[in-house]
Amino acid sequence: MQKTITVLPGDGIGQEVVEAATKVLDKVAERYGHQFEYRYGDIGGTSIDKNNDPLPQETIDTCLQSDGVLLGAVGGPKWDNLKSGMRPEQGLLGIRKALGLFANLRPVTGHESLTDSSTLKKEVIEGVDLVIVRELTGGLYFGEPKERREIDGESGAVDTLAYKKSEIERIVRQAFEMAKVRRKKLTSVDKANVLETSRLWRETVDEIKGDYPEIEVEHMLVDNAAMQLIREPKQFDVVVTENTFGDILSDAASMLTGSLGMLPSASIGSKAPGLYEPVHGSAPDIAGKGIANPLATISSAAMMLKYSFGMLEEADAIDNAVAEVLRNGHRTGDLAKPGEKALSTEEMTEKVIDAL
Amino acid sequence: MQKTITVLPGDGIGQEVVEAATKVLDKVAERYGHQFEYRYGDIGGTSIDKNNDPLPQETIDTCLQSDGVLLGAVGGPKWDNLKSGMRPEQGLLGIRKALGLFANLRPVTGHESLTDSSTLKKEVIEGVDLVIVRELTGGLYFGEPKERREIDGESGAVDTLAYKKSEIERIVRQAFEMAKVRRKKLTSVDKANVLETSRLWRETVDEIKGDYPEIEVEHMLVDNAAMQLIREPKQFDVVVTENTFGDILSDAASMLTGSLGMLPSASIGSKAPGLYEPVHGSAPDIAGKGIANPLATISSAAMMLKYSFGMLEEADAIDNAVAEVLRNGHRTGDLAKPGEKALSTEEMTEKVIDAL
Numbered sequence: 001m002q003k004t005i006t007v008l009p010g011d012g013i014g015q016e017v018v019e020a021a022t023k024v025l026d027k028v029a030e031r032y033g034h035q036f037e038y039r040y041g042d043i044g045g046t047s048i049d050k051n052n053d054p055l056p057q058e059t060i061d062t063c064l065q066s067d068g069v070l071l072g073a074v075g076g077p078k079w080d081n082l083k084s085g086m087r088p089e090q091g092l093l094g095i096r097k098a099l100g101l102f103a104n105l106r107p108v109t110g111h112e113s114l115t116d117s118s119t120l121k122k123e124v125i126e127g128v129d130l131v132i133v134r135e136l137t138g139g140l141y142f143g144e145p146k147e148r149r150e151i152d153g154e155s156g157a158v159d160t161l162a163y164k165k166s167e168i169e170r171i172v173r174q175a176f177e178m179a180k181v182r183r184k185k186l187t188s189v190d191k192a193n194v195l196e197t198s199r200l201w202r203e204t205v206d207e208i209k210g211d212y213p214e215i216e217v218e219h220m221l222v223d224n225a226a227m228q229l230i231r232e233p234k235q236f237d238v239v240v241t242e243n244t245f246g247d248i249l250s251d252a253a254s255m256l257t258g259s260l261g262m263l264p265s266a267s268i269g270s271k272a273p274g275l276y277e278p279v280h281g282s283a284p285d286i287a288g289k290g291i292a293n294p295l296a297t298i299s300s301a302a303m304m305l306k307y308s309f310g311m312l313e314e315a316d317a318i319d320n321a322v323a324e325v326l327r328n329g330h331r332t333g334d335l336a337k338p339g340e341k342a343l344s345t346e347e348m349t350e351k352v353i354d355a356l
Numbered sequence: 357m358q359k360t361i362t363v364l365p366g367d368g369i370g371q372e373v374v375e376a377a378t379k380v381l382d383k384v385a386e387r388y389g390h391q392f393e394y395r396y397g398d399i400g401g402t403s404i405d406k407n408n409d410p411l412p413q414e415t416i417d418t419c420l421q422s423d424g425v426l427l428g429a430v431g432g433p434k435w436d437n438l439k440s441g442m443r444p445e446q447g448l449l450g451i452r453k454a455l456g457l458f459a460n461l462r463p464v465t466g467h468e469s470l471t472d473s474s475t476l477k478k479e480v481i482e483g484v485d486l487v488i489v490r491e492l493t494g495g496l497y498f499g500e501p502k503e504r505r506e507i508d509g510e511s512g513a514v515d516t517l518a519y520k521k522s523e524i525e526r527i528v529r530q531a532f533e534m535a536k537v538r539r540k541k542l543t544s545v546d547k548a549n550v551l552e553t554s555r556l557w558r559e560t561v562d563e564i565k566g567d568y569p570e571i572e573v574e575h576m577l578v579d580n581a582a583m584q585l586i587r588e589p590k591q592f593d594v595v596v597t598e599n600t601f602g603d604i605l606s607d608a609a610s611m612l613t614g615s616l617g618m619l620p621s622a623s624i625g626s627k628a629p630g631l632y633e634p635v636h637g638s639a640p641d642i643a644g645k646g647i648a649n650p651l652a653t654i655s656s657a658a659m660m661l662k663y664s665f666g667m668l669e670e671a672d673a674i675d676n677a678v679a680e681v682l683r684n685g686h687r688t689g690d691l692a693k694p695g696e697k698a699l700s701t702e703e704m705t706e707k708v709i710d711a712l
């Protein structure tokens with residue numbers, strides 16, 4: 001097959017990790033007789049520097065004309081207080097919105113060989129296999145008004161958490177569909193004892209569940225969910241939740257895998273190409289040093305093969321290669337224990353390619 | 357000294373754990389020559405049943421006329437879908453608001469003897485000593501509008517996250533003051549790369565920090581904070597954050613102590629009496645069985661002695677008694693490992709009283 005992939009390296013280690021992932025994709029192409037053509041686009045802080053815009057229209061157009069989008073990461077202290085008010089994150093939020101990517105899938109799988117790197121006990125994380133389905137184009141991130149405003153005669157600010165019923169419906173259906181091909185359990189996370197949007201969310205889940213009689217559905221409050229993810233993560237299969245809640249819970253859940261450097265994600269919509277990115281950020285502190293862990297991005301590329309290209313065997317091949325490399329004891333700095341050898345980004349990538 | 361304490365048992369295990377705490381307070385009164393007079397008030401679901409109101413005016417008045425308020429917990433499935441639209445939680449949110457309790461202090465201390473009960477590794481949690489300062493009368497919990505509303509011609513809902521600058525200032529100052537008498541480190545948690553209120557929050561912290569040159573100040577994004585609490589909790593001293601973020605982070609942090617049944621909290625304002633309550637909820641599944649862990653409520657009573665009555669020695673005596681009981685291997689069901697004997701609420705309370 002021939003596929004066009006838009007690559008958006010973004011900022012910080014974004015550049016390094018997407019390079020690693022494209023090398024792995026090249027190897028897959030070679031081995032399975034595919035052709036991947038890459039087009040590069042600007043996004044985030046580097047795009048502000050270059051184009052005075054965190055998300056040029058050209059980037060959006062390029063993405064729309066491709067079969068899948070691979071993104072590194074955006075942000076960094078360099079762009080934290082720009083006079084223009086521009087922020088790298090506007091690029092990321094903008095591309096999610098422009099492509100209509102309402103569902104962000106964040107699988108968390110315990111790699112047996114990594115249990116030592118986690119701060120959680122082995123017996124707690126061994127066998128964890130859950131996916132967080134985060135709503136990505138609504139909720140507290142996008143609701144209007146979002147502004148500075150005078151309140152009671154003094155300066156203040158507001159953000160808005162808003163959902164239309166149809167927005168909740170489509171993400172909840174997505175989650176039910178995932179649960180159907182997995183262990184058939186869905187946990188819907190909200191704060192229904194306090195938030196009106198959460199009560200609408202809960203009602204909507206309860207309506208839709210009639211269409212999925214084979215799925216066991218459970219409602220959980222977000223505070224409790226944050227605790228249960230650490231207390232007994234194996235109770236979860238598919239978790240569906242609001243944008244901000246999903247952001248927080250998935251970072252907490254990353255600790256189950258030993259490092260945020262391990263977590264891939266897929267953002268999908270109803271029409272546009274999917275966008276694949278690691279859950280970790282741009283890590284400005286280690287950017288440019290060639291030591292970033294490329295595995296989350298490599299696994300994100302595997303998700304692209306699976307969800308956007310339907311290349312299930314190829315996706316599995318990457319996942320198996322990553323697992324094998326870890327089993328063989330190879331570690332980047334974020335995973336290495338004191339005294340263990342830490343591989344560079346490039347060395348780790350080579351190990352994955354060799355294993356393919 | 358003579359003090360009047362309003363006791364609000366609330367729902368579920370609330371009844372059982374406040375009874376335990378008043379017994380411990382009685383022992384303290386006896387030993388140190390104080391007199392504690394208790395007045396009881398209705399709140400939550402039991403108050404809906406009795407008064408058709410989750411927070412009768414009489415309860416507010418009783419609280420206002422006392423020196424401190426001890427609360428159990430509110431809520432339960434019984435009251436989840438009342439036709440009246442009333443909810444037990446309105447009682448809790450209402451009393452916080454009525455008493456102007458803008459600062460919720462949630463200390464998290466690793467009891468050495470409990471490291472086995474935690475799902476985190478011993479070396480990660482040993483020596484943890486942090487306090488989450490959660491803003492309690494603003495943010496996403498209280499902002500208006502909070503309503504069902506038509507959006508683009510279909511049904512929807514909104515909640516509002518709003519802060520006046522003065523609301524941020526007072527909670528941030530509270531946190532700085534705590535940091536001053538602790539290890540002099542303040543972590544302000546926000547989502548400034550997405551939320552306007554967070555940007556105002558961050559600016560306000562940066563302005564106030566000039567008044568506290570001896571305090572080391574750090575900003576952290578909430579997703580990262582959720583991860584860092586699990587990854588390296590010892591990096592934290594005082595954490596200050598928005599209402600919802602504090603709700604989520606403190607439940608996650610409870611796992612550092614082995615059980616949510618261990619975490620006390622103090623809610624304080626500028627004038628009214630402080631309110632003291634366990635972080636855990638009403639636990640309807642074990643309510644009435646006499647097996648709830650009373651230690652979070654007993655520790656909350658100790659916080660009342662310290663913050664509302666200035667009885668530092670007495671507060672320490674309770675904390676030491678709790679630590680000793682744990683050191684001696686006594687456990688309630690939530691803390692006991694398989695095969696270990698689980699004490700009842702009453703037995704555990706007696707152990708604490710004996711240790712006093």
Ligand SMILES: CC(C)[C@H](C(=O)O)[C@@H](O)C(=O)O
Pocket residue numbers: 074075089092093247279549550579
């Ligand atoms: C960079 C930031 C805007 C983004 C988010 O909050 O969505 C990131 O944390 C993520 O989770 O992808």
Ligand SMILES: CC(C)[C@H](C(=O)O)[C@@H](O)C(=O)O
Pocket residue numbers: 193194223430431445448449603635
């Ligand atoms: C019961 C609920 C409204 C409450 C809250 O969210 O504040 C509880 O979770 C807490 O943390 O005290």
